[in-house]
Structure formats: C-alpha cells, structure tokens
Amino acid sequence: MARTPFIAGNWKMNTTKAEAVALATAIAAGTKGPAEVGIAPPFVYLDAVSAAVKGSAVKVGAQDVYFEKSGAFTGEISVAMLKDVGVSFVLTGHSERRHVLMEKPELVGKKAAAVLDAGLILVHCVGEKLEERDNGTTFAVCQAQLDELPATIADPAKLVIAYEPVWAIGTGRTATDAQAQEVHAYIRGALAKKYGKDFADAVRIQYGGSMKPDNAAGLLGQTDVDGGLIGGAALKAESFLGIVNAAK
Ligand code: PGA
16 A cells, blocks of 8 residues: 655744744755655744745644634634644644643543544654553553544544654654564554554554654655654754655
8 A cells, every 4th residue: 555655843842933934944945755744833833834835735733732612721722723824734642742741641532533523634643651662561552542543533544643652752762663663563453453454554654753864764664654753853954854855
C-alpha cells in the first residue's frame, strides 16, 4: 500500500512572530518532492503563518485544542477557531501534554474526537517512557493510548498516528530503525483490529523523537514508517527541509 509520507514540524513554545513567518516562508519556498508537509506553530502565530504559506502545499497545524465548541473555558481554543485561521491538522496526546501538562487519557480522547468530528486531520501521538520500554510494556502503553480514539472513524486519510518514544524526544537519542519499525508494525496491527485491515493500511504512522536529516532516511525507509513529527530540527528551515527531502 503506497502511503504519501507526511512530515510535520512541531514548533512547540518557540519562535517570535517574525521568526515564525520567516521560517514558514522559507519552508513553503523550499518544499518539493513527494512528501506532504505540515507546520504547527504556537496558537498566536497561526494566522500569520497561514498567510505566509498561502498558495503553497504546506499545511498548517495546531499543537493542541479544546474539545468544547464554545463558551466559558478561559484560555482555551476550539476547533472552529482553528479552522477559521487555516488549520488543517491538530496534534493530540503529545507526550509533553500528557507528562508535563498532565492531560489524562479521557481528555485526550475527547480532544481527538472533536478534531475528527470537525473534519480536520488528527495527529494522535503515542509512545512509551523509558521505564515502560525497560519493563516491557511499550506495546501495552501504545495500545492504551490508541484506545483513546473513537470506535469508528470514517476516513483513514483523516487519521495520522505519531509514534514518539518519550525517551527519544528532545534528547538526541533516537530509536533505531528496527525499534521504530517494530512499534509501527504493532500500531498498524492494532488499528487493523479496531478499524479493519484496509483502513489500517491507509493510515500514516509518523515517527517522532530526535529525527534529523542524518537519521531520517533510515527511519523513513522502514515499511511502516510513513513520515515524521519533528521538534528541534523543525526550527531551522535547512534541517527541516533536509528531512522533508529524505522522504521518498
Ligand atoms: P524532537 O521532538 O524532534 O525535538 O525530539 C519531537 C516531538 O516532540 O514531536
């Protein structure tokens, strides 16, 4: 099954507005090749970044969302607001939201459902901590995080899973190609059990965790690795585009 690789940059809590616009502009100008490309700036720069990449193939994404439609939820942002500023994909369950901001599985699941209900692309992040890898519960942890997803999803093109081993995020330590492939294959099998094989075969599964231009080709060359979710290396156009161009 040929799946179009999806390379997305998660800028986290970085950049000024001017840096965000300059980075987005450089990425839009430098994006070529077969991969789909996305960038997720901080909320407050979404509008400006959407304007900067207008007319290019670069998709704009949000790092988070709240599941309610509107109302008295101080500080929160709805899917409708995200759509209004040109967002087409949204992350849920990122490890920093799970383990730093202490989001519970129930909340992550409600956010994921809200993104899908709105017709946006969901990038749902899963991944084990180091002690979970060491005690042999990697698959169980990923399974529980996949279980947060709705029981039915209409369109596999609207679902992307990002496998991000927590011990590899921002640490410079990357999963080996084989470690990534092993978990990606598990995830595809879990999706096949829940949604059927054809659906699972169509879902893109990104790897995330210290992906860089020099390790991207090996990871992206694995059968079940269909792209990357990039943190640190997404903050410079040169390194991000190096990864984009490694995707075949
Ligand atoms: P990293 O972050 O590339 O800096 O490890 C990846 C992520 O958190 O999505």
